[in-house]
Amino acid sequence: MSFAQRLKTLRAEHNMTQKELGRRMNLARTTIAGYETKSRQPSHEKLADIADIFGVSVDYLIDGDETLTPVSLSQHERIIDEKFFRLYSQLTVKSKESALDYLELLKLRDEKQAQERP
Incomplete structure (x- = not known):
């Protein structure tokens, strides 16, 4: 399911109009309609x-995966995420692949540190 379809489905599940x-x-x-028709x-x-x-x-909105990011992010986390995505979108495909590899290493480090804590 695409973002456009997911948004339309969520809106319907919450009995919410595009206008609302x-x-x-x-x-x-019209902006909401554009999101739902993939034109925006x-x-x-x-x-x-x-x-x-x-x-x-x-993450759920983008790719349907609800497990990657907690729903409520602090303002600081949102600013970091926005800056990250802005910079990431400017990278070449090769650099994006390298960034993903590095992120996987950071995730492994965090998991290891979490296991080592008493």
Whole structure:
């Protein structure tokens, strides 16, 4: 399922119109319609707003995976995420692959540190 389909489904599950979602996000109804027809893509900030409104993670909105990111992020974490995604989007494919490899190593380090804590 694509982001557009996921958004439409979440909106329907919450009995929310495009107009109402747009009002809650300070966006025009046509912008929400654009998200649902794939003609527009929301910024990371808008994705975070949508996630908050529907109680899901940004990861779920993007790829359907609810396990990667907690639903409620602090403002500091959101700023870091937004900066990360902005920089990541400017990388070449090869650099993106390297970044993913590095992120996997950081995740392994965090998991190991968590296991070592009493």
